[in-house]
Amino acid sequence: MWAADHVVAPTPGFAITIPETANEFAIKGNHLTLVKGNQFDGRNKTDPHKHIHEFLGIYDMFKYRDTENEVARLIMFPLSLTGEAKTWLDELNEGTIKTWDELRTAFISRFFPPALFDRLLGEIQAFSQHEKKSLTDDWLCMKEMLQNCHGHNLSKGNIIKIFYHGLSEITQEVLNAAAGGIFLFKTPNQAYQLLEDKVLLKLDWAKSQKTKSFLKKTVAFTDEGSNNSNTDKIMARMDAMTLKMDA
Structure with a gap:
């Protein structure tokens, strides 16, 4: 009876909407390794501006076609988060973020709020x-x-x-x-x-x-x-x- 009556909740969707062009190329393995090696955990003393700067520095080490630059950033940035920062991104509503500027703005607003400034x-x-x-x-x-x-x-x-x-x-x-x-x-x-x-x-x-x-x-x-x-x-x-x- 439990199996018949129980409603299984749907798996939450992803906050970032990845364009279809993501299927047309692959992220380099050593690029992902560098990104994961420089993760942001969202603790009080961590600097989100510095993390963005370092993330883009690592990203710029590898060249992708111009049309895929934003797609690559959207795919890789979540891998640079851990702990509280990863939880924050996972809890955003599905489809909340569609562009890199939206992702950066949401990230900075959460971890460098006006009160901290x-x-x-x-x-x-x-x-x-x-x-x-x-x-x-x-x-x-x-x-x-x-x-x-x-x-x-x-x-x-x-x-x-x-x-x-x-x-x-x-x-x-x-x-x-x-x-x-x-x-x-x-x-x-x-x-x-x-x-x-x-x-x-x-x-x-x-x-x-x-x-x-x-x-x-x-x-x-x-x-x-x-x-x-x-x-x-x-x-x-x-x-x-x-x-x-x-x-």
């Missing part, structure tokens, strides 16, 4: 210097925040003002000294470049520190068992050079 923008506008971080580290942190807040539309001038006013008074004075005057009197491009130059300077300094450490170890190893006085002289010279480089 507002929160990220608010964090940028409320920026304040971390007491244990250097000026360079804080600038790198600001750039990362800007990169994560897609579509913030903040001009360089506004970014510079937000960053400067979020610094401590001591750090502001350091930045003014580096600018040879009031930092905010610089043009946005000049101020931005000054901060970028400080980042490059710190990176170069870090590399020089590693080089000096390596040279000291090399000298010590080379002169092991030899005249210690010669080694001491070399090390003393290197220490003197280190002081000059640090200054």
